[in-house]
Amino acid sequence: MRxxxxxxxxxxxxxxxxxxxxxxxxxxxxxxxxxxTGFTGGDGALMVGRDWLTLxxxxxxxxxxxxxxxxxxxxxxRRRAEGIVETARRHAAGSVGFExxxxxxxxxLKLREALPEGSLRPLPDTFQLLRAVxxxxxxxxxxxxxRIAGEALAAVRGxxxxxxxxREIALExxxxxxxxxxxxxxxxxxxxxxxxSALPHATPGNREIADGDFVKIDFxxxxxxxxxDETCTFAVGRVDERRRDVYGLVREAHDRAIRAIxxxxxxxxxxxxxxxxxxxxxxxxxxxxxxxxGVGLDVHEMPRLAAGREEKLRAGMVVTVEPGxxxxxxxxxxxxDTVLVTEGGAEILTPTSKDLTIIRSRAxxxxxxxxxxxxx
Amino acid sequence: MRxxxxxxxxxxxxxxxxxxxxxxxxxxxxxxxxxxTGFTGGDGALMVGRDWLTLxxxxxxxxxxxxxxxxxxxxxxRRRAEGIVETARRHAAGSVGFExxxxxxxxxLKLREALPEGSLRPLPDTFQLLRAVxxxxxxxxxxxxxRIAGEALAAVRGxxxxxxxxREIALExxxxxxxxxxxxxxxxxxxxxxxxSALPHATPGNREIADGDFVKIDFxxxxxxxxxDETCTFAVGRVDERRRDVYGLVREAHDRAIRAIxxxxxxxxxxxxxxxxxxxxxxxxxxxxxxxxGVGLDVHEMPRLAAGREEKLRAGMVVTVEPGxxxxxxxxxxxxDTVLVTEGGAEILTPTSKDLTIIRSRAxxxxxxxxxxxxx
Numbered sequence: 064m065r066x067x068x069x070x071x072x073x074x075x076x077x078x079x080x081x082x083x084x085x086x087x088x089x090x091x092x093x094x095x096x097x098x099x100t101g102f103t104g105g106d107g108a109l110m111v112g113r114d115w116l117t118l119x120x121x122x123x124x125x126x127x128x129x130x131x132x133x134x135x136x137x138x139x140x141r142r143r144a145e146g147i148v149e150t151a152r153r154h155a156a157g158s159v160g161f162e163x164x165x166x167x168x169x170x171x172l173k174l175r176e177a178l179p180e181g182s183l184r185p186l187p188d189t190f191q192l193l194r195a196v197x198x199x200x201x202x203x204x205x206x207x208x209x210r211i212a213g214e215a216l217a218a219v220r221g222x223x224x225x226x227x228x229x230r231e232i233a234l235e236x237x238x239x240x241x242x243x244x245x246x247x248x249x250x251x252x253x254x255x256x257x258x259x260s261a262l263p264h265a266t267p268g269n270r271e272i273a274d275g276d277f278v279k280i281d282f283x284x285x286x287x288x289x290x291x292d293e294t295c296t297f298a299v300g301r302v303d304e305r306r307r308d309v310y311g312l313v314r315e316a317h318d319r320a321i322r323a324i325x326x327x328x329x330x331x332x333x334x335x336x337x338x339x340x341x342x343x344x345x346x347x348x349x350x351x352x353x354x355x356x357g358v359g360l361d362v363h364e365m366p367r368l369a370a371g372r373e374e375k376l377r378a379g380m381v382v383t384v385e386p387g388x389x390x391x392x393x394x395x396x397x398x399x400d401t402v403l404v405t406e407g408g409a410e411i412l413t414p415t416s417k418d419l420t421i422i423r424s425r426a427x428x429x430x431x432x433x434x435x436x437x438x439x
Numbered sequence: 440m441r442x443x444x445x446x447x448x449x450x451x452x453x454x455x456x457x458x459x460x461x462x463x464x465x466x467x468x469x470x471x472x473x474x475x476t477g478f479t480g481g482d483g484a485l486m487v488g489r490d491w492l493t494l495x496x497x498x499x500x501x502x503x504x505x506x507x508x509x510x511x512x513x514x515x516x517r518r519r520a521e522g523i524v525e526t527a528r529r530h531a532a533g534s535v536g537f538e539x540x541x542x543x544x545x546x547x548l549k550l551r552e553a554l555p556e557g558s559l560r561p562l563p564d565t566f567q568l569l570r571a572v573x574x575x576x577x578x579x580x581x582x583x584x585x586r587i588a589g590e591a592l593a594a595v596r597g598x599x600x601x602x603x604x605x606r607e608i609a610l611e612x613x614x615x616x617x618x619x620x621x622x623x624x625x626x627x628x629x630x631x632x633x634x635x636s637a638l639p640h641a642t643p644g645n646r647e648i649a650d651g652d653f654v655k656i657d658f659x660x661x662x663x664x665x666x667x668d669e670t671c672t673f674a675v676g677r678v679d680e681r682r683r684d685v686y687g688l689v690r691e692a693h694d695r696a697i698r699a700i701x702x703x704x705x706x707x708x709x710x711x712x713x714x715x716x717x718x719x720x721x722x723x724x725x726x727x728x729x730x731x732x733g734v735g736l737d738v739h740e741m742p743r744l745a746a747g748r749e750e751k752l753r754a755g756m757v758v759t760v761e762p763g764x765x766x767x768x769x770x771x772x773x774x775x776d777t778v779l780v781t782e783g784g785a786e787i788l789t790p791t792s793k794d795l796t797i798i799r800s801r802a803x804x805x806x807x808x809x810x811x812x813x814x815x
Contacts, residue, residue, distance in 0.1 A: 104640065163543065166543065169561065238614050242610065351498035352499050
């Protein structure tokens with residue numbers, strides 16, 4: 064489904080008015096291009112002038128661009144930098160703002176050589192907040208993605224038991240998300256059991272789940288371009304007291320962070336809420352990543368809920384809250400929800416309960432391999 | 440499976456000897472880092488000095504880097520640019536070569552500010568050929584990926600008939616590849632029927648296959664990090680003479696290009712072989728992309744088989760050959776194999792026959808929707 068053309072026009076207008084002193088903005092991030100025009104292809108360049116809008120694509124995407132981005136002038140390029148230079152010249156753009164985190168040095172040097180000195184200007188970091196506040200349609204899509212993902216997890220929940228391999232669960236979960244209506248999966252699903260759960264970004268491998276394992280599942284779906292992101296950590300079989308305690312501490316850090324969310328609070332403050340709680344419990348070093356990030360057309364986007372981030376939360380932002388504790392060589396716990404910032408606080412969009420779930424099932428077969436280690 | 444540490448040492452040695460006048464090389468492309476060290480995580484930086492090798496990662500990847508990249512010194516960074524600057528200073532590197540197509544302007548400006556003037560030097564384009572010639576282990580993995588993908592296509596072949604939706608076929612094909620041993624799919628599978636087949640990069644949607652359609656399927660698997668890439672175009676039901684002719688012309692362009700492959704021939708010459716043949720048939724404008732590209736740890740890598748590319752083919756390179764003809768609003772044909780350059784010519788690694796296959800099956804249900812257009 065294409066975004067409403069009026070919404071695109073509104074977004075372009077908002078962008079133009081944010082940078083009134085720049086003659087043209089050069090947009091290369093494909094998700095930003097989609098947000099502003101509806102074009103879903105790759106490898107293009109969007110130029111936003113004061114009273115003009117030009118989408119540059121190569122021959123592969125010409126038909127698609129005309130169909131999807133009706134409000135923009137569509138031009139074909141053979142070399143992207145040349146198309147950008149020609150368009151800037153045609154409109155006599157004396158200043159061109161660009162996404163410095165996206166433009167490569169290679170293309171930058173080509174543009175700098177061809178355009179008047181000083182005309183290329185990195186857009187400020189605040190530009191990256193362009194898509195941070197979602198409208199109702201966007202929230203509906205994230206909500207739908209989260210629903211599809213949650214139903215898929217519920218459907219494969221019975222597979223999580225001793226003797227089953229990580230990758231079998233990951234594959235079935237992804238298949239179910241797509242059968243359930245996801246246009247794709249949001250990212251490569253993580254299913255990490257035992258010692259692998261101590262790797263924040265483990266790749267699902269041939270390790271069999273064993274009695275006593277934590278099984279960390281980080282998964283998401285995509286609906287009309289919008290992502291969901293959720294992590295559940297299940298306990299299989301016996302759970303010793305230490306694991307139970309740490310799960311409870313991570314859960315409390317997660318809950319406190321969500322309770323702290325409301326418009327006007329800084330992103331760094333949410334991170335501090337979760338981090339200081341775990342640090343007081345002696346687990347500060349074991350929480351080796353930020354507390355969360357924005358979710359939308361990208362699964363990781365602005366804002367970041369991390370130490371020192373001054374941006375203020377606003378109603379309509381959608382962010383993850385995902386504290387974790389990782390004990391290398393042993394095990395780890397992460398608990399993650401995708402959350403909408405509302406006028407009154409926060410609404411959790413991901414549907415799965417984050418209470419400690421202990422799966423007491425019989426193994427698929429005698430758990431001979433229960434001491435087996437191994438990764439991807 | 441990790442690459443053999445000796446192979447990694449050999450690759451690092453080859454890289455060092457290619458740039459004897461540069462004190463240090465800064466590698467940011469994650470596939471290049473994997474190729475040189477075995478580290479499979481994201482977001483790192485590898486610095487290759489004359490007699491030192493340092494892998495910089497953030498906290499999320501520390502455990503994984505130590506396990507996978509045993510031959511490198513592993514350092515943790517909080518901000519990547521700071522880690523790079525510290526490492527360059529510690530080794531008094533007066534010149535640092537970098538991948539200009541990978542480094543962002545944002546990070547470049549930080550590095551330029553902190554390092555001595557003139558020390559940052561873009562690596563020449565030839566650097567991108569680093570991974571172009573594959574060793575036997577790499578070819579085996581690509582061959583295995585192609586085998587898995589081909590078997591999956593054979594398994595879903597019976598689904599390709601009138602009344603079935605594009606996305607249903609894409610989903611089952613991807614599921615079969617992964618059940619068959621692919622660690623992931625090489626890229627989002629394209630299944631494009633009817634008018635969608637005229638879009639080179641269509642996304643599978645809800646369009647139902649209709650009698651008389653071409654169905655273009657572009658798919659690949661990943662095995663131990665290595666990709667395969669193959670496109671088959673099937674005819675469903677009646678095939679008019681024009682379609683039959685165009686299929687035959689694309690097939691002939693494909694065959695001629697493969698017959699032209701041997702060590703010493705330039706990449707541009709292979710492209711010219713396919714392109715001039717289609718141009719003489721009046722279809723030059725309808726072939727709107729290059730003839731092929733390298734395949735390996737990335738599904739698109741060097742070399743490119745495109746107009747004007749002077750690089751010479753070498754034995755051990757693995758490339759696609761994929762001419763196509765696209766008639767916007769009507770239909771399209773692409774025929775693609777992944778091919779190994781051998782001493783004597785070329786060996787096709789992708790297993791599916793590229794003879795015109797006409798699928799004469801009954802529709803799943805009465806083909807009411809056969810005139811229905813529609814995309815993703």
